[in-house]
Amino acid sequence: MSQITTTLKALQDSIHAKDANQPEFLQAIDEFFATLSPFLEKNPDVLTHNILDMLTEPERIIQFRVPWQDDAGNFRVNRGFRVQFNSAVGPYKGGLRFHPSVNLSILKFLGFEQIFKNALTGLPIGGGKGGSDFDPKGKSDHEIMRFCQSFMLELQRHIGPNIDVPAGDIGVGGREIGYLYGQYKRLCGNDQGVLTGKGLTFGGSLARTExxxxxxxxxxxxxxxxxxxxxxxxxxxxxxxxxxxxxxxxxxxxxxxxxxxxxxxxxxxxxxxxxxxxxxxxxxxxxxxxxxxxxxxxxxxxxxxxxxxxxxxxxxxxxxxxxxxxxxxxxxxxxxxxxxxxxxxxxxxxxxxxxxxxxxxxxxxxxxPGKAANAGGVAVSALEMSQNSERAAWSFETVDKTLDTIMQTIYETCRDTAEEFGFENNLLAGANIAGLKKVSQAMLAQGLV
Missing domain, CATH: 3.40.50.720 (NAD(P)-binding Rossmann-like Domain)
Known part of the structure; x- marks a missing residue:
């Protein structure tokens, strides 16, 4: 067993010991680590500077309660989360998920995957994820509005157009994004770039839904x-x-x-x-x-x-x-x-x-793998951020053509990186290594942060 393999195994075991009750996160870690050895052999400074140790630990985890009132007048409470995983490449970017299954393990796995997915787009966005164990199914529009307003009352302290830009995910569609953004605007002012997936009448992008x-x-x-x-x-x-x-x-x-x-x-x-x-x-x-x-x-x-x-x-x-x-x-x-x-x-x-x-x-x-193949959503979210910064709205054709080009680049990057490091036809290895290469270079350049 090589020194690199031994070092990787020791770090993997350490993460498993620390986060033994987080199976989804551990699965993401294991999938990632299994492909890294050839890259690390050519880039030993990633290990000597403990970049992987830092990369697998979120920069910040925020957990908060979300009190809200249902239509019958009952007081209810859910858990809210935001995992701000890595900002080396740019502001944290990743969706909000409202679903009963939401817990820290799932959000850490999603946030960890988001780091590399976002890096593969070629756009300046870091990785994050958030959400709540709130279930929108069976709730009235008024209940969902009250929940979203309460959720944003706390989340707004931790996000901003140059800090952390959430989007939607399971259980968070256009309706929820509208309520969340409305509350953010009420509290913080008209920073359209703070959420993506917005409606077309208030800063959203054509082709984001698709x-x-x-x-x-x-x-x-x-x-x-x-x-x-x-x-x-x-x-x-x-x-x-x-x-x-x-x-x-x-x-x-x-x-x-x-x-x-x-x-x-x-x-x-x-x-x-x-x-x-x-x-x-x-x-x-x-x-x-x-x-x-x-x-x-x-x-x-x-x-x-x-x-x-x-x-x-x-x-x-x-x-x-x-x-x-x-x-x-x-x-x-x-x-x-x-x-x-x-x-x-x-x-x-x-x-x-x-x-x-x-x-x-x-x-x-x-x-x-999803970190490459489903990156189109976050890519167009970043394009929405660009349009918000420009105070402009691009045509559907412009966004769609740009999306197609980004996905071609992601595919070719995964293909070529896999071949470069001896993983021919292994797009998972290509995605992992290409993502790590970009993020690790940014982290090394910025020092011990």
Whole structure:
């Protein structure tokens, strides 16, 4: 065992000991560390200056209570968080997630991934994440407004357009961002760049809603082009039915592919004729209903309750997991291989377990990690920040073209970095090393901070 391997293992063990009750964060650490040795052999100063020790420890973790009143007049309380992980490249940037599963482990994993995702965009943004264990489902608009106002009452102390710029994530869409920004403006003034994902009438960017889903498909488009191929007639499996899934489906259909599945927390839809995007948008974005309503309105669709979409046996070419972390297990990966899937590209954050990634890599399925493939959302968030600084609004075509170019650059950076360090066709290794290279250089240049 080399000295570098020994040092990495010791640091990994130390993190596991300190954060033994944080499984999601530890999974992100293990995935990252597994690919670093060749880079560290050529860049030993990263170890001698303990950059990895600093990089794996958040610069700041903020936790606070969020008291709010429901429509029945009852006083309620939730936990609020902001993990400001690394600001070497720029102000902290990362979404807010409102979901009952939110805890420190999940937010640390998301914030850690965000460091490298943001670095890969080539834009000057650091990594952070935040949110609350508040569940927006079943809440009235007034309850959500009161919760968001209370949440921002505390969060505003710790953010700013040059300090930390949150965005949306699971459970935080345009409605929530509007309420959060309105409260921030009331307290701090009209700093539009303090939140991204805003409405178009108050500083938002065209193409931001579509950005993560479109960017995911652009990433795969450039991968396919490398293989002298394209999306035409490709059968695609998608999980989730939120923002990322919907706009990934839209772009796949635009490029000639056919999406066969979508899912939510209650089950999944299989539609051999291809997902009816207009119907899906009406059900999920307008009426905010469950996918059972899609099946009722679409004779060709089959609804399977209480099952993962990844248990469905159907021939397919590409899988786009767009729901949540660890949705693809080892057995699911085996079924994807049996189904003929050749590319798995992550629209969600870490939706594939470490064991499943190993299975895919062994079968030579091209695995596109979320920190690269779903970076389109944060890329356009940074473009929104630029527009806010300019007091300008770019056209949809300008933002979309820039997004496509950024995703091509991310793909090529991951591909070329993987080859440079002996990981041919391993986009995960390429993403990890390219992200670390940029962030570590910034940290070394800035000294012991």
């Amino acid at each position: 950005a993560t889903g479109y960017g995911l498909v652009y990433f795969v488009k450039h991968l396919l082009a490398d293989q002298q191929d394209d999306f035409k007639d490709k059968k695609v499996l998608v999980s989730g039915s939120g923002n990322v899934a919907i706009y990934a489906i839209e772009k796949v259909h635009e490029l000639g592919g056919r999406v066969l599945t979508v899912s939510d927390s209650s089950g999944y839809i299989y539609d051999p004729q291809g997902i009816d995007l207009a119907l899906l948008k009406d059900i999920k974005e307008v009426k905010r209903q469950r996918l059972t309503e899609y099946a009722k309105a679409r004779p060709s669709a089959e609804y399977v309750a209480d099952q993962s979409v990844w248990t469905h046996e159907v021939a397919a070419d590409i899988a786009l997991p767009c729901a949540t972390q660890n949705e693809i297990s080892e057995s699911h990966a085996q079924l994807l291989i049996s189904n003929g899937v050749k590319i798995v590209a992550e629209g969600a954050n870490m939706p594939t377990t470490l064991e499943a990634v190993a299975v895919l890599e062994k079968a030579q399925v091209t695995y596109c």
